[in-house]
Amino acid sequence: MREDSPVPAPETARPEPGAGGGRRERQRLRRRNELYDVALGLFVEKGYEGTTMEDIADRADVARATVFNHFPRKAVFLQEWARRRREAALVAAHRSDAADTSLRAVLLRYFGELGRASQGTREASVAMLTGPVHATDIWRRSPLAAELADIVRTATPEGDLAPRLDADRLGLLLSGAYFVILVTWVSEEPAPFDITDELMAMVDTVLYGAVPDGDRRADHGAA
Known part of the structure; x- marks a missing residue:
């Protein structure tokens, strides 16, 4: 699979309308911010080209699909x-x-x-x-x-x-x-x-x- 190939996100990762929607959206944004901060730190540490989406997932301790769910390409x-x-x-x-x-x-x-x-x-x-x-x-x-x-x-x-x-x-x-x-x-x-x-x-x-x-x-x- 190419490094920037998107991985389908699980249905449960998508914000849903209705009860709890505000909390889910805050959780989604929090996760996105965490992934962004991790990626930026790795880019500084290893360089943009030297960092893979798998590196970001490993450092953030999440599944690779979670990274692609928030950032479809590097x-x-x-x-x-x-x-x-x-x-x-x-x-x-x-x-x-x-x-x-x-x-x-x-x-x-x-x-x-x-x-x-x-x-x-x-x-x-x-x-x-x-x-x-x-x-x-x-x-x-x-x-x-x-x-x-x-x-x-x-x-x-x-x-x-x-x-x-x-x-x-x-x-x-x-x-x-x-x-x-x-x-x-x-x-x-x-x-x-x-x-x-x-x-x-x-x-x-x-x-x-x-x-x-x-x-x-x-x-x-x-x-």
Whole structure:
């Protein structure tokens, strides 16, 4: 059987509606979190490629089918890792006590949280991003790009974006720049730069560009 081949889950493992549904759902989430934590620890310890689904099951002391029930493929652990980071960043971006709700401020809070999360768990970041990330569509159809586009639409009044840009394009630019910075940061030891500072600078570069407005108008006029 292939390493990532799903194993059918027993019927009893599926949450059921009705009495006890809330408790069962909490148990399911608790088990999922436990498996995620075990897998992340093994990826740091043995590397992504060096860890099998059986390793995860053995370390968690569960049946292999239980792991597949929650994470049908090993790549789903990577997707879950990225999802949790996005979720924390979104909470930071839309903090209820934030006085500045401009697009720049929201994006700085969002990427600031991603930077701090990376720095605080560098070993896990390295383990997750030096594995075969091509096994997922996380780069090709990034949920991050869609989430950033939504942030742009929410935080930008109608007509405030430059005519040459729309929310989807800006989301794609921001997510692409983020992935380049993140992959560069995990590729060297020690870390080649402060990732949070780099992400802050990236936001301003994407939002405001490298050419002053006057020079940009002159360039377009010459063309």
